[in-house]
Amino acid sequence: MSERIYATYFIETPYPVDRAAEVMAGEQSSGTFTRLANETDQLRANHGAIVERIEPLESVDAPSLPMRPLQGGGDSPRYQRANVTLSWPIANLGPSLPNLMSTIAGNLFELKEFSALKLLDLTLPMSFAKAYPGPQFAIEGTRQLTGIADRPLIGTIIKPSVGLSPQQTAEVVEQLVEGGIDFIKDDELQANGPHNPLKARVDAVMPVINAHAERTGRKVMYAFNITGDIDEMRDHHDYVAKAGGSCVMVAVNSVGLSGVTHLRRHCRLALHGHRAGWGLYSRSPYIGMSFIAYQKLWRLAGVDHIHVNGLRNKFSEPDDSVIASARGCLTPMFEPPAPGCEVMPVFSSGQTALQAVDTYRTIGSTDLIFCAGGGIMAHPGGIGAGVRSLRQAWDAAVQGVRLEDYATEHHELAQALEAFR
Template sequence: MIEPNAQMVIATYRVVDHQKALEKRAEGIAIGLTIGSWTELPQTRHQQVSAHCGQVQGIRVVEEVADGRVVAEISVGYPQANFNGTFAALLTTVFGKLSMDGEIRLVRLQIPDELARQYPGPKFGVSGCRSRYGVVERPLIMSIFKACVGLTLPELVSQFEEQALGGVDLVKDDEIFFTEAYATPESRVVAYREAARAIAERTGRETAYAVNLTGPVHQLRERARRLSELGAGALLVNIVAYGYDVVADLAADEDVNVPILAHPAVSGALYGGNTYGVEADIVLGQLARMAGADMAIFPSMYGSVTLGQTATERLIAHLRSDTVHKPSLPAPSAGIYPGLVPQLYADFGNDLIVNAGGGIHGHPQGPAAGGQAFVEAIRAVRSGSTLSEAAKHSEVLRIALQKWGTRD
């Protein structure tokens, strides 16, 4: 067996099983996901493969269920020698065939620094994104394209202009925008940048565009380079749908000189259950940051689609903790409106992306007013004023508060 003090990836699983079976279950995981079996190996091979064998680190009963069954946490260590710096190797080793073995959920993943350094992590991180977008002392504001599929380029430009006039820092594509029948990503980047520069002459602020990176996997790197050269403000990548290794490939490429904005589409299939799958903080926080997400979108605690308080706190810890990688900017999404800004500050602090779709487009005076209402709400919080007090001097904020309310 391997030495107990060896550097290992330690995966912790939550299982539902009979208490008497836990030790055998744990040994089965440790051996089954590494060397397969001891008993079927000739004695001469034991020493040869022992350095690659998993090792049970601990078993803890969490609660009793019924009929002698318990909820327990099993921790297993996997030798670094079993990994090659790809997410395919990491996920297949710690949860590959095990993910199909009944009620079992991957709840924690501890990765040694030596192995973590083999993954690129964010190229820009929090400080790099702030520098790129010229936002130093406040949260960033991001608006979301709505009703983009099926629109012509002039119609899309008009919608971009409306959002940019609101003073938002970024406008991102809808993650479902794949068709190029009306406007390619390249044409959108060029057209929006021209529009942003024209608006900046009036407002003093140039809004960046987060373009949805789409196409066959083998073409993504070249397209990302091209979009970067054309002036994209960020690359929106459906990180689970395309895969962590795809994102890591982009983050490691020096010619893709643009922040990566990770979208959580499809991720609910991994974390949505309580007794199966992988915890959301691992999927949307830990792995996303390791792969190179400079900014990470996830369901907020306030909308109809939510992670909940505990899962959100763990996710934020993964994005911000002191590791070998730069920290990532969190972008809670869904259910975000101007009256929520004080709560966002309280829950996430200043290093944050205020990400709104309906909270901007749904403003009775239009998207520009919707963006301005968020600008005014952030200004109020930073000055120590309540939103209700600030609304006395801001019509756009007052109207927003009348429609959505406030959490002052």
């Protein structure tokens, strides 16, 4: 049997659901608004998308998104919701991520038949695993690079996001590495701006990290933001590597699938994926795509880590979505012997010692990066105490001990609970 691509959508339509689903299938494969003479039955059989499954859901009185008025007037329609799975033959596009996007997330969002349409999940054939590099370091490699075998990486973000000079950035880094941090990243807003150019920042930061590694035998991972044009990213990657760095970061939505794939094929450092702009896809429940589908694309392209937000975060995303996102990152995409492409989820956004227990309980894994900005830097005992408070919180989580009980013998955790509640 030939390989097929499967995509599941949430839809809402005032038309019969089976008819609306067929419109989706036709628009995204061999069909158009009318039957063509050379669109033969054989061509449709070989290249047409198939409606694999329809799961009816509830109906509502009003459209969730604006849509053109129905022709013919009459009584106000009901808007039927459903989950619909379509499939396409791989022969239509080949194992190509950019063309996959055009197929599964292209014109269908504009079809007049729908008052809601959201991509929920995606299943790809083995040919994609063979065509794309996937993560180079992922979970195991990141642990080897950082020397951390069996606990979360405790990380942070350089703040203020912009405005610091390279030397001021290095001063913050020095405080962090002396405080015991595992992972530091540039903010997504700071890449190669004229007030803090990438190469000058590398020149200021890496001597601090390298000197700390010589003293302690453990190199802190710093994710330098090299988001930019293709040639610029390659050049900056090489500059970081030559300076002894172990990680670079890209804002994946800004660079695109082709940009990330190109960088991954060149890359010899861990590739940290930031999802800045993700809200464009996710904020509405009625249009866009779920993170479950989204993260599969970037895993294939080759990121080793990707952001998933955090519990009780400062943004609009609910906790159940954050946990589903993290679980998705840790779930294999393909059956053995193909690589599973699992990547490290990165928790961030308003995280403190308070979220550790719930995060561990809901995902049951320590294979993650736990980034806290204020949760470290605003700790009453200082940066080192902030780092220790997070480690203590995660120790309590793994041991199944209440934070309050663990805090009775761990002063830094006790300070964090008092400061951040």
